[in-house]
Amino acid sequence: METLESLRTLYCQPFLSLLTQARGVHVANHPDDEIQRCQLVNIKGGGCSENCGYCAQSARYATGLNVHKLLEPVALRQAVEEARAHGATRLCLGAAWRGLKEGDKQLEAVCRLVEAIREEGLEICVTLGLLDPGAARRLREAGVMIYNHNLNTGPKFYERITTTHTFADRVKTLRAAQEAGLRLCSGGILGLGESVEDRLEMLLTLCKLDPAPESVPLNLLVPIPGTPLASQTPVDPFDLVRLISVTRILLPYSRIRLAAGRRSLSPEAQALCFLAGANSLFIGEHLLTTPNASFHVDQSLFSTLGIEVSSSAARGNV
Template sequence: MALLRTAPAPKLDELRRLYELPLFELVHQSRAVYTAHWPDPEIQLCSLLSIKTGGCSEDCSYCAQSSHYDTALQPERLMEKETVLAAARRAKAEGATRFCMGAAWKGVKGGDAKLDAVCGIVEGVAELGMEVCVTLGNLDTEAARRLKEAGVTAYNHNIDTSPEFYPKIVTTHTFDDRLRTIGEAQKAGMSVCSGGIIGMGETVTDRLRMLEVLAGLETVPESVPINVITPIPGTPLGDAEPVDIFELVRLIAVARITFPVSKVRLSAGRTKLSREGQALCFYAGANAIFFGSKLLTAPNPEANEDLRLLRDLGFKPQAPYTDVPVPDSVAATV
């Protein structure tokens, strides 16, 4: 779904004023925005699978899959199509409505054999009636077009943090490289899932600058994931300190106010949150989660735990294609 800006994007000072409000006043405002635009008690359940793990040439300081760091992760080849489809069927049976696939690559280009393989997998997942999201690194124009035609509804490409702090986290590509790929995905007609990670040593200003940049895009992200770092031994951020729950709630609330019609996804780091902490995040405006026991390489709550929590809070899973268009290539199958 293309979410064109219809009002001036908020600037850093405005975001800071929101963030610094008394917590209950901020959450009161974010809750009002949430209920005005998302009146149904629904949470989008997105399952995430690493279809090609490890051996990545990039040096993202938080990532177990980087070949620059000595972690316990063993590189694996691209999964076979039938293995991925079996995982997608299990995810659908558990209640997931969007299936996200990640590959530890610098990127893909038109003409790459690996792009052909991924497009074949995408076509199979789309035929199951699930929304399809992929994260494959940088894209060129041809790769973006191919993915859209295969049935990708959303491209995940987080900007991670502020442009100022980004070089302290990644040196093998630039912040502008991230923005270029977001532009390619949007030009091809895919929606974009883009947010960031907190707990990497950044300041509150860095977190708010991240939101400012995303809000300034001509087409804002369809979903905005807010990840809490999962420290991985062997990476430069393996000793990162835990994030205070109220800092997370504040950022989710500001994101909800900033992106009223985008999904705000409570993403990595939920295993460290209590049920009460997650409930407060949902109350502040989060309306999507990654669902299933594993997020690429990091642990996640078990599916039955999530379903019980959502049931206790009065939520139901959002149906697929509720607010994104059905791709032409799969319209007849859903």
């Protein structure tokens, strides 16, 4: 059983030693040149009642975000075609609200969207906030395969980024999703003002889930004007690579996804991330509310590194 002390020792060893160890774990469990591509679609933007200090979609902050209602099926099918054309194997649908309960009209509306695209050949992941067990089961019945709900940081620091729900609420949602038969996608955000210990405590929590998350997104905070965290200092890329390395060693079979903030990384920094064990990323020029690297920039990087989308990635296997 891993402990915070053992993770701290692992994290703080010389950088090249940690990177070498992580690389060995990665190549033992994953194809060396495989990168999973995921496309993120904001199916309902803005107006969220929660007060997460990093989020442009909170109704509590003046961020200038355009609020939009739930996407129509025609627009979602267009997003599916775009995702497939760009090599994505997973479609991630996100909606800004506190969460869903069994019987909610919003839950049924989302399920109708999922049912409209579930035969399109892409894995369907959704991120819809807090869930009760009944809502999780309904999403599974509709065709959702994966539920994304990031822990974001460690339990001790969590109340400093939001007070409208708790860290325990997040863990409860993950367990409800698992019990409904959904695979998990859960990770964190670096750059909220947290300590290294907070990041490692987040990883410890993920390790205690059974099974461990299939995917672990690691986001870099993109400071949004108007939010409480608008003036945060950028994360050192070496800190990101260290955390990816520790994550790869702890969760050898999970995909580690480069998510928000990737556009701020140089090609060399991204190459180090892949070397450490990152093997998934979001494609497309926009995520939920933040910009992302362009398709052509990504293609150039993949070409330079000799990265291809393998057949196992196309099937969404881990």
